[in-house]
Amino acid sequence: MTFFWVIAAGVMVGVVFDFFRTFRRWQGWGPIVTFGGDILFSLVALLILYRLFFRANALAFRFYNVWGSLLGLILYLRVLSRYLTRGYLMVYQMIANLLKLFVRGIMIPFRGLVLLMRPPYAILRWFSLLSYRIGEHIIYRPLLGLPMAIKEWWRQMWPPRTNG
Template sequence: MAAGVMVGIVFDFFRTFRRWQGWGPVVTFGGDILFSLIAMFILYRLFARANALAFRFYNIWGSLLGLILYLKFFSRYLIRCYFELYQLITNLLKLFYRGILIPIRGLVLLMRPPYAILRWLSLLLYRLGEHVVYRPISRLKASVKEWLRQRWPPRTNG
């Protein structure tokens, strides 16, 4: 009966965890395979301990009876406990996340003035470079084209 109760506890854990996480069909399939492997391991260990893996009819019926009794009487209470545990974990993770954000927000607040100065300086240097370098080069290109046009003989059609 203990094997059935243990399998029921693991079953409820996987069922509630899957509902809490909102798993899709592929991950659910993987979780079901993992549950099957864990249930098989539990049954194997307890059957080995009970009677050296000699599968008797009463072992299987006892496991089924333990599972049915667990699902009938204890499952709903343990499901509530699991969901409360998941809610506690969620709240602790949110608290941890907020605790990490406090120094990050402080760093952002401290770095805002130097960043604004650097941004202004880089924009100023860009505009100066544009005025000092780009405009003379663009004017030089236009003046070279004009000089070449004047020196080259005109085209004649024919």
């Protein structure tokens, strides 16, 4: 029974390893987040080994602990890893699809609000553009001719020059 728990520890470490590996691949983690994930994986694997080695032989370190956990890990990687990896990726994809569906459900009221606000926004936009064009015609165009008008007024203030 003791050897069974040691092998189970190796299998469970393999399951956690595949979980972290597939999650990292699915999320496309960069090197810094990958380092943090590796630290987290190491802590989880240490906790699993601690709990199962304690159950197996009260943490008495024996040589079969190492060989049994390696045997469990190798058995897992050779037999179950590819199936569980596919399963993890399918679960991640299903979660992503459910989240997209949830976000679409939340966005329905906002889309309705956008649809309701289109006509008032269009009227307000048209009125703003009309006000801008009227202001441009009444204020801006006369200001363009102001420097020329000031020069002409200044010339009229002085008597004409004679070259002579």
